[in-house]
Amino acid sequence: MSLINIRGNTYYIKGGTNSGLYLFTDNTAIIIDPGLPGLRPRKIIKELKENNIEISYIINTHEHDDHYGACKEYKLENKNIKILSSKYAKLYIENPELFSKYIIGGKSNKFLDEFFKRSNQSSLYIDEELTLGNVIINKEVFKIIEFKGHTPGSIGVMTKDKVLFVGDLLVSEDMLNKYDFLFVFDIKDYIESLNKLKTINFEYMVLGHGKNIINKDDSYKLIEKHENAINNYINQIKEDLKEPMGIEALLKNIIVRNDLHCNYKEFYFYKSSLVSIISYLCDLDEVSYTIQGGELLYYIQKNQIMIK
Template sequence: MSFRILTEQTGIFESAVSIGVLKMESGFALIDSGVEDSAVKKALQSIGDGWGAFKAILNTHAHADHIGGNAWSIRNRGVKTYGPEGEAHYIEHPDLEPHFLFGCAPIPELMNKFYCAKASDVHHRLRPGSFELEDRKLNLIDLKGHSPGMLGVITEEGLFHVADAIMPESLVTKHKLMFVHNLGEHLETLERVAGLAASGYLLSHGGYLEKVDTLIDLNRSVLLEVNDLIFTLAAEGAEDTTIHAGLSQRLGMVENPGQYYLNHTAVRAHLKYLKDLGKLDLIWDQGRLLWVPVSA
């Protein structure tokens, strides 16, 4: 874990969940706040006093590992928070994430820092487009797909914080099943990122990279590889839990309860995409809801 200065005005605290740093007229802002209080504390310690006072947090999306330091920062440093308009409610009511994953009142295994951050206010709601943060002129980019309203940030220098739109090679090749909320939208986001010029890229789970063309291709190809595998597992008609089990066996996945429900959401995102393409449909069969191939 270390603070890396990229330009006179922009840096990144590289860690398991990297945090962007924007120098402003009055001090500095963080892009996301990590998974818990200690994450933001370590970032602040690494940044030191050279960039002034800690003034704000700009959240890219509402997942717990990106907002975990918000509450501490508001309470102890008096910072102002900014978040995507479409996900602000999840930041203010983070227990909705485990409800979303489980489908009802969640099990205890989903009520921890990885799935349920501490509640925090969103002082300013953000939309895609031009945005001024004091003297910083930023461009907020629609990156929905991984989550319903994720935003990326392009700075004046052309540095592009892509949040979780792109995963690093180490995670893609190790896990293959990447979390997505809407696969169709996520694939469109990968195309959007590839088409935008940038001088460098800040990945939440991969640190700083100068180029991402090859990595975008890898992300896309593995997403589609998993999608093809899920289609194959539905060839004879199967419930989503059976498809998940088959995928887990094929990929050698070992899942605890929290990971299972996170991954199951991703599996269903793939199934929804296949239904949107007209390749799979749902039928009711003797008390079971089956995913079946659509006849040509």
């Protein structure tokens, strides 16, 4: 659970969800994405105490509980910690049941809820909403960057050491090779965020999920792989929609064709990403719909070309 120095005062802690840490000169610190509740945050808190480091702020890059879930444990340890997020992420963090409702498309049920242990988040509140651009925290400047797409409230955080924490905008190459049907809320926003990332002047990048720190040069290759993954599934869907097809049939094709691991939760994650791609194609006027025999069917409009 040791702190790993990246550069200057910027560190990270490896885990299922990587956590960032910026150490101030007064030996207080910011945690970026504390991860899930449980044993890991307790070990981190113990190690920080042993090194006389006091957490004063927590920044959450987005509204998924594998990133913010441990906030309450830090807050219980020190009630003066300020928890920060974007305005949109705040809505979901303070009302975690909304995520299940959004995923399932209505009231959630026990089959989905059993994947999300919500008790630790029942009284979690965001103390301050982060604005975009340069933000001063404890006399230090941090750059807050909008990275919408994976979720509507996703942000990146860059320290003065030019280390950029991107949350789940990107995943590691190893993970992408296994799980290339990315969980994306808005395809257009996601593509724009990938393009924005190419223009940012950072030197090292920390992924929410991945074993290695990414330097600027290597980031271009990883971004391209994410773009290819998105375009691959867009093209699969466009090929299937040469004939009218419903969402369930499309989803079955995607899962079977790509041999995707699937449990109840993952089924709805895949369905959410599929609907996002359909909505993207609808907004581009590439896809239309018909209702036949009470079934909603989508189809690709004529004269549409495949993405290369």
